[in-house]
Amino acid sequence: MLYARSRQVPTSAAAVTLVALAAWAFEHDGAGPMDLGIVVLVLTANVAAASVGLGGQDAALDRTAAIRWMPRRAAHVLLAGAVAGAALLGVQAAGPKLAPAGLVVRDSAGLIGLAALGAVLCGAQFAWTLPIGWLAFTLLVPVPRGIAGEVGDWMIISPATTASAVTAWALLATGTVLYAAAGPRR
Secondary structure, eight states: OHHHHHTTHHHHHHHHHHHHHHHHHHHHTOSOOOOHHHHHHHHHHHHHHHHGGGSOSOHHHHHTOSSOHHHHHHHHHHHHHHHHHHHHHHHHHTSOOOSOHHHHHHHHHHHHHHHHHHHHHHOGGGTTHHHHHHHHHHHHSOOOSSHHHHHHTTTTSOTTOHHHHHHHHHHHHHHHHHHHHHOSOO
16 A cells, blocks of 8 residues: 555546546547547556656655565556556446557557656656657657558557557567666656
8 A cells, every 4th residue: 555655546546537537428428439549648648647656756765675676666567557448448348439449458558668668768757758749749740651650650550450569569568677677767
């Protein structure tokens, strides 16, 4: 419980719940299917809310703890990604069809990997910048066709595309390993 509170898990969980309820409310109005960009925005908001807890209140105090941080950090990243995706899948289970489950799983994995990488490179307080930045790039910048386009637009193309799946899972693996080993930047 102390670890969860020090990582602002209750606040992050409340934010993820509010974002999921907002997605349900906007979809529940009967205006038609939700745009895929909005679905990815909801996932990114969930990951950004969860990324707040990727660092503790005092880095020096964390480093003096008599526990092994590597497995704890890796579990934190993986659990945050699972919760971000599960919130949207829970909304889908309640009724509206927002996006294919494979897309939600792939995108939540890649986005939390980006957030973990952001924590390593920019610090926990700015871990949200990489997922938000890649989302902005995906939605606003035209990307050329081919493999480069599939890598750049991995969030919004079919989860069956090999390049998009490899990109998302590579981001998850890289972000998780680097964050678990190094922790957030001071």
